[in-house]
Every structure is written in structure tokens, then in C-alpha cells.
Amino acid sequence: xxxxxxxxxxxxxxxxxxxxxxxxxxxxxxxxxxxxxxxxxxxxxxxxxxxxxxxxxxxxxxxxxxxxxxxxxxxxxxxxxxxxxxxxxxxxxxxxxxxxxxxxxxxxxxxxxxxxxxxxxxxxxxxxxxxxxxxxxxxxxxxxxxxxxxxxxxxxxxxxxxxxxxxxxxxxxxxxxxxxxxxxxxxxxxxxxxxxxxxxxxxxxxxxxxxxxxxxxxxxxxxxxxxxxxxxxxxxxxxxxxxxxxxxx
Ligand code: FES
Numbered sequence: 001x002x003x004x005x006x007x008x009x010x011x012x013x014x015x016x017x018x019x020x021x022x023x024x025x026x027x028x029x030x031x032x033x034x035x036x037x038x039x040x041x042x043x044x045x046x047x048x049x050x051x052x053x054x055x056x057x058x059x060x061x062x063x064x065x066x067x068x069x070x071x072x073x074x075x076x077x078x079x080x081x082x083x084x085x086x087x088x089x090x091x092x093x094x095x096x097x098x099x100x101x102x103x104x105x106x107x108x109x110x111x112x113x114x115x116x117x118x119x120x121x122x123x124x125x126x127x128x129x130x131x132x133x134x135x136x137x138x139x140x141x142x143x144x145x146x147x148x149x150x151x152x153x154x155x156x157x158x159x160x161x162x163x164x165x166x167x168x169x170x171x172x173x174x175x176x177x178x179x180x181x182x183x184x185x186x187x188x189x190x191x192x193x194x195x196x197x198x199x200x201x202x203x204x205x206x207x208x209x210x211x212x213x214x215x216x217x218x219x220x221x222x223x224x225x226x227x228x229x230x231x232x233x234x235x236x237x238x239x240x241x242x243x244x245x246x247x248x249x
Contacts, residue, residue, distance in 0.1 A: 013079040030057055030072040030083055050074045053159030056129070059083045069161050071129045089160030091171035094178070103186035105144030112175045115141055117168030124162035124172055130155045134162045134172050141175055149176055150183035196248050209246065 010025040015033060022037040031048065035041065046054030055072035062080030072085065094111040101107045109115065115138065124134035132155050140148035153176035162172045200206070216224065229241045240247065 013077065015077050015080070016082040018084060019082075024077060026077065026079070028077055030059070030070070030075050030077055030081075031055055033077045034072070034083065034085070046073065048073045051157055053157035056086050056089070056159040056161045056164075057083065058086060069127045069129060071159065074129070086161075086164070089164045091160055091163040091169075091174060093171060093174040096178075098181065098185070101182075103146065103182040105141070105146060108141060108146070108175065108178060108182070109144075111178065112171070114168060114170050115175060118142065118170060119168065121167060123165040123167070124170075127161045127165045129159065129161065130157055132156050132162075137176055137179075138170070138172055141179060146179050146183050146187065149179040153177075153180060193248060200248065206246065 010027060012023045013026045014021055015024055016022070017034055017037055017039065022033075024033040024036050028036060031041070031045070046052040048055075050071055050073060053071075056069065057072040057075065058067050058069050059075075060067055060082045061078065062082075077083075096111055101111075118135075118138050120135060120139070122135045124138070125132070125136070128134050133152055137149040137152040140146075140152060153173075156173055156176055158173050158177065160171075160173055163170065166172065213221070213224075229243070231239055231241075
């Protein structure tokens with residue numbers, strides 16, 4: 001006798017996409033619900049994992065005057081949601097040659113003088129889907145604290161929603177990115193591990209491993225990937241793979 005799979009009924013709910021009503025499974029994210037309804041993301045659908053910021057979305061709920069925002073790949077649909085997709089927000093990004101700018105607050109202020117248009121309304125922080133304290137890093141940048149701005153903005157995924165709400169037309173996320181670049185590349189001391197790893201690469205330590213990977217066909221690569229040794233979920237910091245050839249000594 002065959003095994004009978006128990007049919008699990010998924011509840012369908014109504015949502016509105018670009019003003020048209022669709023019935024979609026209640027378990028889907030906004031992105032998947034739109035695809036379920038027949039939309040195709042041909043370009044710009046991004047990582048689907050909540051890290052690239054390409055899927056910023058605004059939506060409203062029935063009987064609620066507020067505009068909500070979120071990432072379409074992470075936010076699960078709710079009954080009566082009115083959905084739309086935002087094109088990437090075209091905030092102005094300053095042009096600079098990274099090698100030629102100094103890691104100073106003055107350099108940031110010169111490239112982005114609009115920083116001082118901030119009136120601390122906090123709309124940027126309220127809309128951030130990553131819960132970044134945007135106003136806090138803007139304030140840090142105004143007072144010239146690059147380290148604090150880099151630290152506070154670390155979870156930014158460059159979706160641009162902060163900028164879309166800003167009265168002062170400030171491209172917060174671009175400025176924070178510059179702060180992180182300056183902090184990581186020009187201010188913070190170089191990591192000894194990274195330096196050692198780059199030296200190993202230059203010395204050819206990984207050439208054979210790379211050549212072996214390059215000689216594999218797609219099936220062999222898939223097998224190597226799926227059978228790779230993985231760190232156990234509860235491993236402590238002393239865990240090492242059984243083959244340590246690729247690790248630093
Ligand atoms: S698709 Fe990358 S964050 Fe949603």
C-alpha cells in the first residue's frame with residue numbers, strides 16, 4: 001500500500017498588487033506573492049535573502065492610513081495588503097577617487113554638504129527595514145565621528161528607503177558607505193589575519209586548490225559543495241575542519 005501524503009491546506013488571502021485583487025497563500029513573502037500572482041522579476045529581484053536591499057517596498061493595510069515599508073523578500077503578506085514595488089531610489093552619490101581622498105570628516109563634509117540639511121526628524125530611522133539607527137549615524141557624521149558612523153551603519157543594505165523619506169534630500173546610505181570605506185580601508189589598523197592571508201595567496205599557497213576546482217565539471221562541483229565539511233551549528237570557536245590546508249597557520 002502506498003503512503004498517503006496528508007494534504008495540507010494553505011489558507012488563501014486577498015492582497016492588492018498595483019491596485020488589482022489577487023488570492024495568494026498566506027505563507028508567502030511579498031516577492032513570492034507577486035510571482036504567484038503572475039508578476040515576473042526579470043531584473044533587480046536581488047538576492048532574495050534580505051541582504052542586497054534591491055526589493056524595498058511600500059504597502060498599506062486596509063483601514064489603516066499609514067504607509068508601511070519593508071523588504072519584499074522578507075515581509076510575509078497579510079490580508080488586505082496593498083502592494084507596490086519601488087524602483088531603486090535614485091539618490092545622488094558623490095563622485096570621488098577613493099585613493100585620493102583623505103579619511104577625514106572634512107572630506108566627507110565636502111563631498112556631501114547636504115548632510116547639514118538634516119533637521120533630525122528621524123523619518124529615516126523609522127522607515128529602515130534593517131532597524132539601523134540612521135539619524136544616529138547622520139549625527140555622528142555631522143560631528144565628524146567616522147568610527148561611530150561606520151559602526152552604527154554596519155547593517156545597512158543600501159536599499160535607499162531612508163533617502164526616499166528625507167525632507168533634506170540626503171543620500172544617507174551613500175554617505176554611510178563612504179564612512180565605512182574610509183574607516184575600514186584607511187583608518188582602522190590592517191588586520192594581521194588578512195595581511196597574512198594575502199601574503200599566502202601571493203606566495204601561491206592556494207594555486208593547487210584553485211586549479212583543482214577549475215578542472216571540475218558542474219556535477220563534480222555540485223558534489224564537492226554538497227559534501228563539504230560544514231561547521232556544526234553549536235560549534236565553539238575552537239572548531240576546525242579535519243583538513244586544515246586552507247587555514248592560516
Ligand atoms: S532581494 Fe535582496 S534584500 Fe530582498
